[in-house]
Amino acid sequence: MTREELLSRISINxxxxxxxxxxxxxxxxxxxxxxFLASGTAIAEILADYPELEEADIYACLAYGAEMSxxxxxxxxxxxxx
Numbered sequence: 001m002t003r004e005e006l007l008s009r010i011s012i013n014x015x016x017x018x019x020x021x022x023x024x025x026x027x028x029x030x031x032x033x034x035x036f037l038a039s040g041t042a043i044a045e046i047l048a049d050y051p052e053l054e055e056a057d058i059y060a061c062l063a064y065g066a067e068m069s070x071x072x073x074x075x076x077x078x079x080x081x082x
Contacts, residue, residue: 001056007067009060013079021064023057033061 011024021030028050036046043058 001059003063003067006056006060006063009057010064011079012077016079023053023060026052026057028053030061030064033058034065037062 009024010021010030012019012021016022017027017029022028023030023033033046037043037058043055046058047053047055
């Protein structure tokens with residue numbers, strides 16, 4: 001999966017989760033997944049705790065974190081409000 005494909009799995013909507021970057025279609029913050037990974041939680045364990053997620057969602061959070069550390073700002077288009 002390309003970087004762009006992974007990053008497309010992250011969304012920002014000012015009306016959802018205070019505008020924090022989330023896994024698209026979920027109210028799960030990218031930072032939460034990054035915190036789990038940083039504390040040593042295995043991908044399999046995260047997926048067991050959040051069965052609605054896919055492995056690619058975890059990698060999307062990693063890609064987002066990498067971009068943020070590289071660029072200090074990542075332009076994720078806002079979702080249209082319903």
